Amino acid sequence: xxxxxxxxxxxxxxxxxxxxxxxxxxxxxxxxxxxxxxxxxxxxxxxxxxxxxxxxxxxxxxxxxxxxxxxxxxxxxxxxxxxxxxxxxxxxxxxxxxx
Amino acid sequence: xxxxxxxxxxxxxxxxxxxxxxxxxxxxxxxxxxxxxxxxxxxxxxxxxxxxxxxxxxxxxxxxxxxxxxxxxxxxxxxxxxxxxxxxxxxxxxxxxxxxxxxxxxxxxxxxxxxxxxxxxxxxxxxxxxxxxxxxxxxxxxxxxxxxxxxxxxxxxxxxxxxxxxxxxxxxxxxxxxxxxxxxxxxxxxxxxxxxxxxxxxxxxxxxxxxxxxxxxxxxxxxxxxxxxxxxxxxxxxxxxxxxxxxxxxxxxxxxxxxxxxxxxxxxxxxxxxxxxxxxxxxxxxxxxxxxxxxxxxxxxxxxxxxxxxxxxxxxxxxxxxxxxxxxxxxxxxxxxxxxxxxxxxxxxxxxxxxxxxxxxxxxxxxxxxxx
Ligand SMILES: Cc1cc2nc3c(=O)[nH]c(=O)nc-3n(C[C@H](O)[C@H](O)[C@H](O)COP(=O)(O)OP(=O)(O)OC[C@H]3O[C@@H](n4cnc5c(N)ncnc54)[C@H](O)[C@@H]3O)c2cc1C
Ligand code: FES
Numbered sequence: 001x002x003x004x005x006x007x008x009x010x011x012x013x014x015x016x017x018x019x020x021x022x023x024x025x026x027x028x029x030x031x032x033x034x035x036x037x038x039x040x041x042x043x044x045x046x047x048x049x050x051x052x053x054x055x056x057x058x059x060x061x062x063x064x065x066x067x068x069x070x071x072x073x074x075x076x077x078x079x080x081x082x083x084x085x086x087x088x089x090x091x092x093x094x095x096x097x098x099x
Numbered sequence: 100x101x102x103x104x105x106x107x108x109x110x111x112x113x114x115x116x117x118x119x120x121x122x123x124x125x126x127x128x129x130x131x132x133x134x135x136x137x138x139x140x141x142x143x144x145x146x147x148x149x150x151x152x153x154x155x156x157x158x159x160x161x162x163x164x165x166x167x168x169x170x171x172x173x174x175x176x177x178x179x180x181x182x183x184x185x186x187x188x189x190x191x192x193x194x195x196x197x198x199x200x201x202x203x204x205x206x207x208x209x210x211x212x213x214x215x216x217x218x219x220x221x222x223x224x225x226x227x228x229x230x231x232x233x234x235x236x237x238x239x240x241x242x243x244x245x246x247x248x249x250x251x252x253x254x255x256x257x258x259x260x261x262x263x264x265x266x267x268x269x270x271x272x273x274x275x276x277x278x279x280x281x282x283x284x285x286x287x288x289x290x291x292x293x294x295x296x297x298x299x300x301x302x303x304x305x306x307x308x309x310x311x312x313x314x315x316x317x318x319x320x321x322x323x324x325x326x327x328x329x330x331x332x333x334x335x336x337x338x339x340x341x342x343x344x345x346x347x348x349x350x351x352x353x354x355x356x357x358x359x360x361x362x363x364x365x366x367x368x369x370x371x372x373x374x375x376x377x378x379x380x381x382x383x384x385x386x387x388x389x390x391x392x393x394x395x396x397x398x399x400x401x402x403x404x405x406x407x408x409x410x411x412x413x414x415x416x417x418x419x420x421x422x423x424x425x426x427x428x429x430x431x432x433x434x435x436x437x438x439x440x441x442x443x444x445x446x447x448x449x450x451x452x453x454x455x456x457x458x459x460x461x462x463x464x465x466x467x468x469x470x471x
Contacts, residue, residue, distance in 0.1 A: 047337045047339070047354060047355045048353070048354055048355070063397070073336075074336040074337070074395065093339070094337050094338050094339040094340075094355045095336065095337070095338055095339065096338065096339045097237075097338050097339065097341055097390050097391065097394060098390065098393065099390065
């Protein structure tokens with residue numbers, strides 16, 4: 001479990017939704033950091049073997065932090081900053097290409 | 100100083116396939132490779148095992164490629180068995196997409212010519228839109244048709260390179276990375292290869308250093324008239340299965356990424372990318388597959404092809420320096436199986452594959468007609 005070295009200050013937080021649940025996140029954090037700080041470390045399942053994955057590099061290189069953010073699949077959670085009202089879902093396997 | 104039966108200069112797909120084949124026949128082999136600073140097509144290519152565009156004007160090259168396409172059916176399971184690495188080879192057939200009727204008619208003429216030149220050994224079919232859509236349901240409604248051959252396929256070129264390296268190791272060959280080999284000197288009937296801080300003694304030497312063969316070949320009485328030709332490619336996010344078979348410029352990998360290619364640019368030793376070129380590549384892919392409009396690109400790169408003047412490979416044994424060989428080609432994935440299973444045994448002392456007899460560099464020499 002991850003913890004902040006310094007607690008988020010009151011008034012500088014945003015509320016996002018993850019899998020239908022409301023989470024309080026520190027403004028300016030990435031989505032990946034916000035989920036980890038809330039105790040969520042299983043972000044996605046892999047396209048081929050469906051094994052569970054969570055963030056690894058936190059710097060845009062490994063693609064293990066993929067999430068569906070505001071309806072867009074396969075986004076790198078560590079590269080997107082939280083925004084008030086953002087809807088986030090786990091990325092289950094490969095995305096489908098719309099017909 | 101170590102002593103080897105063979106030193107292979109270059110550990111890309113060509114050198115590795117040859118070394119893998121030589122080790123398999125019991126020779127003591129060392130691969131002398133350069134590091135990450137080298138230009139290395141083997142790490143930037145498109146992964147097609149492709150037959151339908153090869154050999155126009157040089158029917159032997161079509162036969163050689165077809166032989167490799169068949170031998171791939173042995174190579175892939177053999178590598179899996181030996182190294183545990185699945186190189187994701189599929190001989191699924193492949194299509195070359197023709198957007199317009201004009202392109203389709205031109206393609207048919209080219210394919211017909213290849214079939215005539217090979218005396219019918221090259222088989223193909225021209226598909227209309229409906230036939231194409233039944234093989235490739237994701238194809239866009241505006242695409243006119245395609246050419247198809249059952250021999251085409253694809254593989255994961257990075258797994259292939261890794262499997263060949265692992266196979267060399269399994270078969271007791273040595274792979275040594277270091278600086279570029281700079282000098283090849285005769286040493287009695289044998290050779291001495293020199294690079295910074297290292298010197299290797301070997302009975303025979305195979306030059307398979309891609310573009311690096313320039314500058315080495317003439318040291319052993321051979322010619323490597325090669326030019327770089329840049330191709331830029333893109334990779335998308337992984338998506339659920341969309342394409343069962345590869346096309347000339349779009350294929351889906353075993354993990355679900357779509358690989359989109361490619362360009363042909365004459366830009367010297369520059370393996371960068373240009374946004375305009377990538378945009379053109381993306382536009383063409385979108386015309387063929389409009390469904391990809393919201394699929395995101397996650398990586399792009401450029402890599403340099405190892406091009407001969409006519410696009411066909413060069414395989415040659417030195418006359419002035421017996422025991423020295425040269426191998427250069429632009430289709431190192433396609434030809435990997437032929438290199439491991441037919442070229443290497445020839446270099447090892449076995450039968451000269453008849454398809455490659457005309458593929459020496461002599462074909463580039465200007466011929467003066469007798470009557471002139
Ligand atoms: C964009 C692109 C797409 C392609 N698509 C396909 C495809 O779909 N199918 C296909 O079959 N082929 C394809 N190719 C071609 C294929 O990648 C090449 O034919 C193949 O990789 C060539 O392998 P190579 O080992 O000769 O050269 P390289 O991969 O360039 O390897 C040469 C090696 O030699 C080493 N070296 C160089 N100089 C020295 C030296 N002096 N001493 C020691 N080592 C040295 C380098 O380090 C390198 O490892 C493509 C190429 C490109 C660029
Ligand atoms: S954690 Fe590696 S890309 Fe996001």
